[in-house]
Amino acid sequence: MPNRLRYRVFYTARQKVVTSVITLAVTVGATLYVVDTVNDPEDRSCAPGVARPQGSTECVGVNGTGHDFGVPALREVATAIARENATLGSGDHVTVAILLPITSTDTGMSGKVLHELQGAYAQQYRANHESNDQKPRIRLVLANTGKGNAHWRTTVDQLKTMTGAPDQLRAVSGVATSSTEIRDAVTELTKSGVAVVGTTITADDIANGPGRNRYPGLARVSPTNGDEARALAAFGKVDAAKAILVQDTRTGDHYTDTLKSAFAASLKGKAPYEPQLFTSPADMTEEGTTANTFRQITHLICDTTAETVFFAGRHTQLRQFINALGARGCKSRAFTVLTGDEGSYLGGDKKLDRAALRAKVTVRYASLAHPDAWKPVPGRPVPTTGGSTAAYDTFVTTLARAARAPSGPIGPIALADGQSIVAYDAMATAVHAIRQATPTGSTLPELRDVGAQWPQVKGSLRVEGASGWICLDNYGNPYNKAVPIVELALDGSQRFVQMAWPEGHPPKDNCLPPGKG
The missing domain is CATH 3.40.50.2300 (Response regulator)
Incomplete structure (x- = not known):
C-alpha cells in the first residue's frame, strides 16, 4: 500500500512545480497570442471599400x-x-x-x-x-x-x-x-x-x-402601389361583386401593407366576401408553410362566386398561390389573378407550375416597365x-x-x-x-x-x-x-397586354401635375 504521507509531501510538491510551469507556459502563450491579434487583427477585407x-x-x-x-x-x-x-x-x-x-x-x-x-x-x-x-x-x-x-x-x-x-x-x-x-x-x-x-x-x-x-x-x-392598383382597376374594369382579396397578414413590409390597402380601398363596400388571409415567413423569400394555407384558401375560393382575385403579397407566396389555384377542385371555372409589380419575378421562377396557367388561371400584374410597351403593333397603337x-x-x-x-x-x-x-x-x-x-x-x-x-x-x-x-x-x-399590364403566357413568358394609367388616361402633352386644391 502506498505511503500516503510520502505521496502528500513528495508527489504533491513535484506536481505543484510541474503545474506551475505548465500554467506559466500557457499564460505566456495566450498573452503572446492576444498581443499578436491586437497588433495584427484578422484581415476581413474583400476589396477596396x-x-x-x-x-x-x-x-x-x-x-x-x-x-x-x-x-x-x-x-x-x-x-x-x-x-x-x-x-x-x-x-x-x-x-x-x-x-x-x-x-x-x-x-x-x-x-x-x-x-x-x-x-x-x-x-x-x-x-x-x-x-x-x-x-x-x-x-x-x-x-x-x-x-x-x-x-x-x-x-x-x-x-x-x-x-x-x-x-x-x-x-x-x-x-x-x-x-x-x-x-x-x-x-x-x-x-x-x-x-x-x-x-x-x-x-x-x-x-x-x-x-x-x-x-x-x-x-x-416607379408608380406607387396605390397608383398601380388604380391602373389595374381602370384596365380590368373589375366587377367588385365578383372579386375577392387574398392578403398577407404580416405587417412591416411596406410593399404588401400598402398594396393590400390599395386593393381593399378599390373593393370597399362592394366586395361580398371578407379577405382570405395568410401569414408569410419572417423572410418572405423562404417557402415556409404557406403552400398548405393556399391549398385551403383555393378550396374556399371555389365556394364563392368570385372571378377575380386581388393578391397582396410577395412573389414567393404569389407563386405558391398560383400553383395551388392551378390544382383547385373547381377547374371548370376561370379565375384572373391581379397583383402588383412583384409579379415580374414569376417569369424566371423555376418553381412556378406552368400547368396552372393552362387550367383557366390568368395572371396579370402591374409592371414597372416592359420591352414591348412602346412598340407599335397592328391594333395596338402607342x-x-x-x-x-x-x-x-x-x-x-x-x-x-x-x-x-x-x-x-x-x-x-x-x-x-x-x-x-x-x-x-x-x-x-x-x-x-x-x-x-x-x-x-x-x-x-x-x-x-x-x-x-x-x-x-x-x-x-x-x-x-x-x-x-x-x-x-x-x-x-x-x-x-405609364403602367404596363403584363400577363404570364402559357409558357411562363411575360406578355405585354396593354398600357394603363393611374388617372385612367395618358397625361396631357405638357405633363404638368394638376393642383391638389
Whole structure:
C-alpha cells in the first residue's frame, strides 16, 4: 500500500512545480497570442471599400473598381463599370452609388440585381459618351447592403463619408425594395443631404407628400402601389361583386401593407366576401408553410362566386398561390389573378407550375416597365403622350453599345422583367438632377442642390424615360406614370397586354401635375 504521507509531501510538491510551469507556459502563450491579434487583427477585407462584418461571411460596402462581391454573375458588369470609371479624369466627375442587396441568395432578387446594374451602367455610358460632353461626368459604384438588406447601416454610414473629395457622392439610386431596412436607409441618406432616386420602391409610405417631408431629396421613377392598383382597376374594369382579396397578414413590409390597402380601398363596400388571409415567413423569400394555407384558401375560393382575385403579397407566396389555384377542385371555372409589380419575378421562377396557367388561371400584374410597351403593333397603337418609341429605342441602342467590347461585356441581358429599363431611367433622373444643379462655370453641384431639383422635373424639363415620361410632382413622386399590364403566357413568358394609367388616361402633352386644391 502506498505511503500516503510520502505521496502528500513528495508527489504533491513535484506536481505543484510541474503545474506551475505548465500554467506559466500557457499564460505566456495566450498573452503572446492576444498581443499578436491586437497588433495584427484578422484581415476581413474583400476589396477596396468592402469588408466582411463581424459574424458575417458577406462582403459588404462600396466599390467601383470591379469587385463582384463574390457573385460570379456580376463579374462582367462590375468589370465594365470599373473600366468606365478608370477613364474619368480627376475633378470633373461626381459619384452615383447603386444601393442593392447584391449578395442576396434569392433567385428573383439575384436576377433583379444583375439587370439593375446593367441598366445603370448603360445610363452611365450614355451620360459620359453620348450627351454632348456635358459635365460633370459620372462615376458609378456598387453599394451592397447584404442579404435582406441586413447590413444597410454599415454601407449607408460609408456612403455618408463619401460626399467630399475624392468621391464627391451626389446621388444614390437602386434602393429597390419597399422594406423597413430600405426605409431606414433612405431616411439616413436624405437626412444627410444625399439625393436618392428609387428604382422599384413602390410603397406609398416611402414617399413624401403634402404635410410630410420625411425624406427630403427622395425621388422615385416607379408608380406607387396605390397608383398601380388604380391602373389595374381602370384596365380590368373589375366587377367588385365578383372579386375577392387574398392578403398577407404580416405587417412591416411596406410593399404588401400598402398594396393590400390599395386593393381593399378599390373593393370597399362592394366586395361580398371578407379577405382570405395568410401569414408569410419572417423572410418572405423562404417557402415556409404557406403552400398548405393556399391549398385551403383555393378550396374556399371555389365556394364563392368570385372571378377575380386581388393578391397582396410577395412573389414567393404569389407563386405558391398560383400553383395551388392551378390544382383547385373547381377547374371548370376561370379565375384572373391581379397583383402588383412583384409579379415580374414569376417569369424566371423555376418553381412556378406552368400547368396552372393552362387550367383557366390568368395572371396579370402591374409592371414597372416592359420591352414591348412602346412598340407599335397592328391594333395596338402607342399612346401619343406619356412616353415614346424613340426614348425606348435610345435605351436599347445605348445598352447594346455599352455591352459591346471595349465597353462590355456586361453579362446576359434580359429585359422582360423591366428591371434594366427602370434602373436606366432612375440613373437618367439622377444625372439630369446633377447636371441641372451644377452652376455655370462650376464642375460639380452642391450636395443638397441635387435633391432640390425634383419639383422642376416636369413639363419640358421632364425625363424622357425608356419606361415612360418621368414627370415628378412637388414631392418627388411620378405623376400619372405609364403602367404596363403584363400577363404570364402559357409558357411562363411575360406578355405585354396593354398600357394603363393611374388617372385612367395618358397625361396631357405638357405633363404638368394638376393642383391638389
